[in-house]
Amino acid sequence: MTATATKPTTTPVRSKASAGPDRSAGRRRSSTIIVTALLVVVALYFLIPVYWVFVASTKSTEDLFSTNGFWFAPTFSLWENIGRVVSYDDGIFGRWFLNSAIYAGVGALLATYFAAAGGYALAKYEFKGRNLVFGTILGGVLVPGTATALPLFLLFSQMGLANTYWSVLLPSLVSPFGLFLCRIYAQATVDTSLIEAARIDGAGELRIFHTIGLKVLTPALVTVFLFQLVGIWNNYFLPLVMLSDSELYPITLGLNNWLSQVDRLPEFYELTTGGVLLSIIPLSIAMVVLQRFWRGGLTEGAVK
Template sequence: MTAAPLTRRDSARTRAHTSAHTPARSGKRTRTPGTHPARTILVTGFLVVVALYFLVPVYWVIVAASKTSSDLFATPGLLFSGHVALWENITQVFSYGEGIFGRWLLNSLLYAGVGAIIATYFAAAGGYALAKYSFRGRDTIYATILGGVLVPGTATALPLFLLFSSIGLANTYWAVLLPSLVSPFGLFLCQVYARTTIDDALLEAARLDGAGELRIFHTVGLRILTPALVTVFLFQLVGIWNNYFLPLVMLSDEKLYPVTLGLQNWNSQITRLPEFYELTTAGVLLSIIPLAIAMVVLQRFWRGGLTEGSVK
């Protein structure tokens, strides 16, 4: 049996029914969510303000470090002077006081570098243990660590000084290095990251293959924790590098000073010797270079950790 052909009236009725259920097309192009012009301008303006907030002080330090003491006050603060004395100021910084600034810089590298590496390792080990092992007192230890996060470092400086003085470690490298080996925030961050990223099935598979717990931690745990470790390392590195109060309380020998305490020592002599303006500004510029290098070198691990596992 063959279907009867559609009449003209049926065809018109079909087109009307189709057009009634088909959304009308307009000449306007659909906009992607989140790309409203006003919102884009607002977000961009906010980011520009934030970038200026962080970059203008760095730019001022570069400009100030390239000026002599007279040009520092005779010329606009954000403009270079006619004579750029950056290299002369840097040379003077490293030659003043028999190269004491180089000693301060090496001290800061020792305190911050060694302290950040060991503190990151301890934080990773503690966080991994709290996240992947069940033992008595785990919640109590975790609560104690959270309490340690809330205690500022300045509150513990004086008790640490009294403790280190009683055991003969005050005014030594250990007085600044030992307190830097502990990072409650780093341990908390590693614990949270390990709990959410390290699969228990992966650890069980490693145990079935005959791997010990330390080997599993070093070969499996640390690799998965890399983004968190980089974060902890940078936080600890910056925190130790910029630490001023603890070395001020612990150290009296100028040769043990970190760069922050040494620059403050120079800055306190500006009223008596105006040439310390050049030394201080150039020293501040040199002191931020290691932190900038560390940030540029280690940021790729952040990107790798954020995108890991996104494509299968």
């Protein structure tokens, strides 16, 4: 009788080389707690003023100064305050809201398009003096808007454009920062082989820009658009210099006009807080709606 030897079974040991990269770096509990705490602090820094505005807009003038500023009053007056805001002075707030939508919406859209076109051209076309043009435009980032408001006012006065929509809209169409961002992004993401392939297929330069360039530049365009939208919507000094007709005021100038009257008419506190609450709604909606393009646009036009 012969015994058959059984071969011992061994479980393969996975080597460290084939185990894949170590992804445990930066996941220590202490660093996670610190990062989370910093993010909470930053979130509170931005959310607490918004919360205060909402709470204040639910109070009457008496409750605004006699109750805790960070908690609601016994009487909830939000809808009454909003009703006064939209009906005061024959609905002047609605006119200010529409003016801000025109200034910010049209200005941000056209400024984004011009920045994309300029940045794409500076990144993908070779021509003499390209770096000089870019450096000159980049210098505009260093010039504050308050420094150019008075020269622009004098220029528009001579052209007959002062105290018109154009006096606020035209300066909003220029975004040196947007052009800088679009140029850098186009250099990194718009592949030259895509452009050459489109040219071989017979596409013109404008068609290439609109069908390839704009799609690849989507994350940068959304960033530029949001920066311009928020900047124009919150702009106060330029309309203050350019406009004298209250019918042309944006929300910022109109609310400041109401705030200047609270000393003699305390009920303007209710109008001001209610108007501020309504003024932040469009920016919040734009941020929520457009944030998905930051993620979705990162792979648009990618070369396989």
